Amino acid sequence: MPAEKKSRAAARKIKDKWKAKVWYNLLAREMFNKQLLGETPSDVPEKLIGRIAEVTVQDLTGDFSKMHIKLLFKVNQVQGQDALTQFVGHDMTSDYIRRLTRRKRTRTDLTIDVTTKDGWKMRVKPMAITDRRIQSSKQRVIRAIMKKTVADTAAKQSVGEFVKGIISGDLAKTIALGCKPIHPVSRVEVRKSEVTAMGAIPTEPITPAAEAAEEKPAETPVEAPPVAEAVPAEPAPAEPKPEEPAPEEIPPEELPPAGPDGH
Numbered sequence: 001m002p003a004e005k006k007s008r009a010a011a012r013k014i015k016d017k018w019k020a021k022v023w024y025n026l027l028a029r030e031m032f033n034k035q036l037l038g039e040t041p042s043d044v045p046e047k048l049i050g051r052i053a054e055v056t057v058q059d060l061t062g063d064f065s066k067m068h069i070k071l072l073f074k075v076n077q078v079q080g081q082d083a084l085t086q087f088v089g090h091d092m093t094s095d096y097i098r099r100l101t102r103r104k105r106t107r108t109d110l111t112i113d114v115t116t117k118d119g120w121k122m123r124v125k126p127m128a129i130t131d132r133r134i135q136s137s138k139q140r141v142i143r144a145i146m147k148k149t150v151a152d153t154a155a156k157q158s159v160g161e162f163v164k165g166i167i168s169g170d171l172a173k174t175i176a177l178g179c180k181p182i183h184p185v186s187r188v189e190v191r192k193s194e195v196t197a198m199g200a201i202p203t204e205p206i207t208p209a210a211e212a213a214e215e216k217p218a219e220t221p222v223e224a225p226p227v228a229e230a231v232p233a234e235p236a237p238a239e240p241k242p243e244e245p246a247p248e249e250i251p252p253e254e255l256p257p258a259g260p261d262g263h
Helices: 002-020 057-061 094-100 136-156 159-168 170-179
Strands: 022-027 036-042 052-056 069-079 082-092 106-109 112-115 121-130 185-197
Touching: 022 069, 036 052, 052 057, 057 069, 082 094, 082 159, 094 185, 106 136, 112 136, 121 136, 121 159, 121 170, 136 159, 136 170, 159 170, 159 185, 170 185
Parallel strands: 022 082
Antiparallel strands: 022 036, 052 069, 069 082, 082 185, 106 121, 112 121, 121 185
8 A cells, every 4th residue: 555655646746747847949040040940848947958959951941852961959048938059060860871872882981170260160071972982092082182172161151151051962062073083973971060169159041951942033924915806807809700601693694594484
């Protein structure tokens, strides 16, 4: 009996803990247009600090082709019922990476620490995949090209522009063009990134996907040319009927002589 009472009391205590919790909205910062990332429960707001929220690019943009890209956000401030987050990196699903790295291909990986124009420090991990096996010497050259391209791009861009290039695939395209003279690569992906130190907080929103449709200017309606009213055609003049030839007159002298009955 005492054991049953203790278990019931413990069950009531657990239920009471859940009743005491409040649901908070997880919001992204201006860099991601303050989009709603989801909800999380907590009984004390201070416990929200440091929590990591994981969402896919598809969840934010509706782009199905970006469902393999996961964005990571960390809660660093609570305002009322809103838990404000900061972007701390991205990752790709393991099954997507496995599909890219098949047999008889060479995968070249790189890990590099870069600093953006506005002081953000990030650890970036790109990879290049060739359609067939290549020599180690070519791998070293491709790795050097990736390192220079990523470092130069980060130094010229703000964190918002740099992250947008990673998610959209623009950075991967630049790396692929640089590697083409050495050996054509079938695929380049920035498979992971981590924010190691934050700089100036960006205030301009970015579009998280490259394939995100840009706003198209409104098309000016083209007026159809006026339709001319149908004018009834004038009846064609009737062709004159050919005159019937008059019977030839036979001279009296050529008439045959009449019979005895006068005919």
